[in-house]
Amino acid sequence: xxxxxxxxxxxxxxxxxxxxxxxxxxxxxxxxxxxxxxxxxxxxxxxxxxxxxxxxxxxxxxxxxxxxxxxxxxxxxxxxxxxxxxxxxxxxxxxxxxxxxxxxxxxxxxxxxxxxxxxxxxxxxxxxxxxxxxxxxxxxxxxxxxxxxxxxxxxxxxxxxxxxxxxxxxxxxxxxxxxxxxxxxxxxxxxxxxxxxxxxxxxxxxxxxxxxxxxxxxxxxxxxxxxxxxxxxxxxxxxxxxxxxxxxxxxxxxxxxxxxxxxxxxxxxxxxxxxxxxxxxxxxxxxxxxxxxxxxxxxxxxxxxxxxxxxxxxxxxxxxxxxxxxxxxxxxxxxxxxxxxxxxxxxxxxxxxxxxxxxxxxxxxxxxxxxxxxxxxxxxxxxxxxxxxxxxxxxxxx
Numbered sequence: 001x002x003x004x005x006x007x008x009x010x011x012x013x014x015x016x017x018x019x020x021x022x023x024x025x026x027x028x029x030x031x032x033x034x035x036x037x038x039x040x041x042x043x044x045x046x047x048x049x050x051x052x053x054x055x056x057x058x059x060x061x062x063x064x065x066x067x068x069x070x071x072x073x074x075x076x077x078x079x080x081x082x083x084x085x086x087x088x089x090x091x092x093x094x095x096x097x098x099x100x101x102x103x104x105x106x107x108x109x110x111x112x113x114x115x116x117x118x119x120x121x122x123x124x125x126x127x128x129x130x131x132x133x134x135x136x137x138x139x140x141x142x143x144x145x146x147x148x149x150x151x152x153x154x155x156x157x158x159x160x161x162x163x164x165x166x167x168x169x170x171x172x173x174x175x176x177x178x179x180x181x182x183x184x185x186x187x188x189x190x191x192x193x194x195x196x197x198x199x200x201x202x203x204x205x206x207x208x209x210x211x212x213x214x215x216x217x218x219x220x221x222x223x224x225x226x227x228x229x230x231x232x233x234x235x236x237x238x239x240x241x242x243x244x245x246x247x248x249x250x251x252x253x254x255x256x257x258x259x260x261x262x263x264x265x266x267x268x269x270x271x272x273x274x275x276x277x278x279x280x281x282x283x284x285x286x287x288x289x290x291x292x293x294x295x296x297x298x299x300x301x302x303x304x305x306x307x308x309x310x311x312x313x314x315x316x317x318x319x320x321x322x323x324x325x326x327x328x329x330x331x332x333x334x335x336x337x338x339x340x341x342x343x344x345x346x347x348x349x350x351x352x353x354x355x356x357x358x359x360x361x362x363x364x365x366x367x368x369x370x371x372x373x374x375x376x377x378x379x380x381x382x383x384x385x386x387x388x389x390x391x392x393x394x395x396x397x398x
Contacts, residue, residue: 043278080097087348092351093122093162095337095348096348097346097349098347098349102347103347114171114199116172116196117137117178117197118138118139119133119139119144120134120305123163124147126159126160127150128161128163129148130145130148130149130150130182131307132249132251132305133145133305135249138194142192142194143192144192145184146249146304146305151189152181153180154179171196172196175197177193178194203218203253204216204223204227204231208240209244209393210397211241212241212242212393212396213231213238214243215235215244216246218249219252220250220253220261221257225257229289232264241297241396242298243293243298244299244300244301244393245323246301246389247301247302248301248303249303250305250306250307251307251308252310252311253308255285258272258309258310260288260289262312262313263291264290264291265291265298265320266294266320267291268286268287268291269286270286270287271285272284272312272316273316275354276354277352277354294322298323299323299326300325302325302328302330302370303328303330303388304328304329304330305331306327308334311330311333311334311363312363314330315358315368319359326370326391326395327372329368329373330368332365334362334363335351335355335364336351336353338350338352374388
């Protein structure tokens with residue numbers, strides 16, 4: 001059974017949200033489905049909550065709004081607000097309610113096609129930030145970088161915004177413009193105007209660098225396992241002697257995709273990632289598959305924009321010492337979200353656990369530290385040099 005078929009077997013989808021994974025590249029989150037089974041039992045911390053909420057005070061508030069508010073309201077608008085408020089009250093930036101329209105945008109983004117600027121949004125505390133711009137799309141061409149903080153979208157300050165609210169303002173029809181005000185590190189705020197376009201994300205590309213195979217995964221979509229396996233078979237047929245796995249700027253994606261791609265290097269039954277609620281291990285994901293690339297010297301490239309599912313792969317291959325991790329410390333997004341389907345096409349995305357590497361290293365807020373640290377300087381960017389890839393080739397050719 002294919003990975004995509006396994007995804008469709010579930011009425012819910014597991015999410016490995018890339019940072020708050022601000023709706024991938026302006027529209028989506030990193031989602032996953034597969035062999036993970038978690039019970040529906042209530043976490044210990046929430047077992048003291050009542051079976052149902054007392055809505056008397058909510059009804060009282062509704063009566064006042066209906067009687068006093070100077071403006072036109074409708075029932076759907078009020079109910080959406082109530083549901084969003086309940087999700088936001090968790091204080092978790094990754095737990096969100098999507099109405100039917102927002103849910104469709106979310107699902108479209110997971111399939112790799114939407115209209116936007118080509119940059120994934122996340123949260124750092126109360127700030128809306130760039131996780132990673134997508135190579136070749138407007139955000140990257142405008143000079144946006146991972147960790148840039150967005151403080152204003154057009155004329156609207158982002159203070160207090162959810163990721164979904166920011167995404168809604170940034171996304172829009174192709175050929176229209178959006179103005180962002182940003183802060184980079186300790187620099188002064190600056191503005192940039194970006195023209196939106198149709199975003200079509202190829203999740204996997206590959207090529208040869210002499211006798212080294214180069215495999216780039218930009219996100220873990222529904223076609224990633226099939227394409228990565230195809231690339232691995234071509235590498236074997238062409239007697240490739242080593243592999244570069246490039247996960248830079250990869251915000252995550254389907255969890256099962258990350259697990260199955262790990263199986264190109266790891267033996268069936270080896271743990272790829274474990275899930276914990278608090279300090280309790282509640283489940284784990286195990287590799288299985290073709291091991292097409294097992295034994296080939298491998299370098300995995302990561303950077304500040306590598307998050308979630310890409311960190312799971314990097315952490316697993318690092319723990320088992322089957323690859324050298326090279327580049328810059330990854331983003332550090334290791335919480336897992338589940339999407340619950342609601343009536344009318346709405347969805348609830350809710351944080352349910354945290355991810356750890358096979359050796360028990362936390363990914364969330366920690367990230368993966370490379371074995372070999374190689375930074376890309378401003379001069380490198382200006383000259384379009386890639387010292388990380390160059391160093392990977394140097395290591396593998398030795």
